């Protein structure tokens with residue numbers, strides 16, 4: 001059974017803070033990304049291709065904090081992180097701090113397939129994308145007035161903010177996808193602008209294999225939330241470990257990491273996960289998480305709030 005799940009970030013997403021019209025926009029964007037990946041899986045494509053395509057769709061949508069809609073660093077730039085991992089052969093690629101690549105997830109795949117490395121950062125990562133002819137964009141492409149206003153608020157409050165903080169204008173977030181394909185292979189992909197008002201050169205959990213992104217033969221995981229906590233918890237890999245060493249189910253392992261390990265120390269956020277049987281779980285400890293999933297032959301499920 002093939003299966004796909006995607007997320008558009010977790011945080012303080014309360015029903016009251018989202019107008020019905022805005023909610024429709026988010027749902028439509030999630031549905032579009034989900035269907036892009038689902039159709040590929042239906043055609044027999046690899047899980048890696050499906051997660052990359054779903055994430056690209058979300059990166060091109062200004063509603064989410066990745067690619068086009070990436071948030072601002074403290075000094076007014078965009079520094080985007082992305083990673084993907086293929087489970088059956090444990091290959092991975094990631095970029096950190098790219099400023100010009102339209103689709104950071106494509107750059108991450110270039111690192112995986114065209115270099116001997118796993119993680120490239122800053123100008124070297126943009127340079128690799130340029131060498132391979134990936135579309136680059138001028139800074140204006142990544143400018144959105146809302147993001148800029150968020151930055152001014154965050155600077156005034158002196159804090160680094162999750163994209164979807166309490167202020168109604170601060171919703172949206174990191175994006176990600178996990179999939180199991182028809183061959184039983186798993187893959188995960190995550191892409192983000194990071195956190196509003198982050199110090200320049202700050203790198204979050206997203207491009208760190210095992211922290212924000214992980215896939216092996218048992219599970220594929222993509223996280224969203226307060227990156228520093230996810231890094232210290234090695235959150236994504238911990239789920240794989242709980243499954244491997246303790247024999248836990250995907251759902252139980254993911255619940256333990258999100259609710260018992262991250263939540264008590266202030267690690268706000270959530271994750272999407274799929275296992276080798278195509279089971280999906282989407283736990284979060286924040287008020288909401290933009291999410292959608294679909295298993296082979298089933299209907300698309302799209303949700304935002306706690307239900």
Ligand code: ASP
Pocket residue numbers: 009010065162163173174192193194195203204205206212223224225226227228
């Ligand atoms: N995890 C991301 C980071 O810390 C942020 C997010 O998921 O919203 O960079």
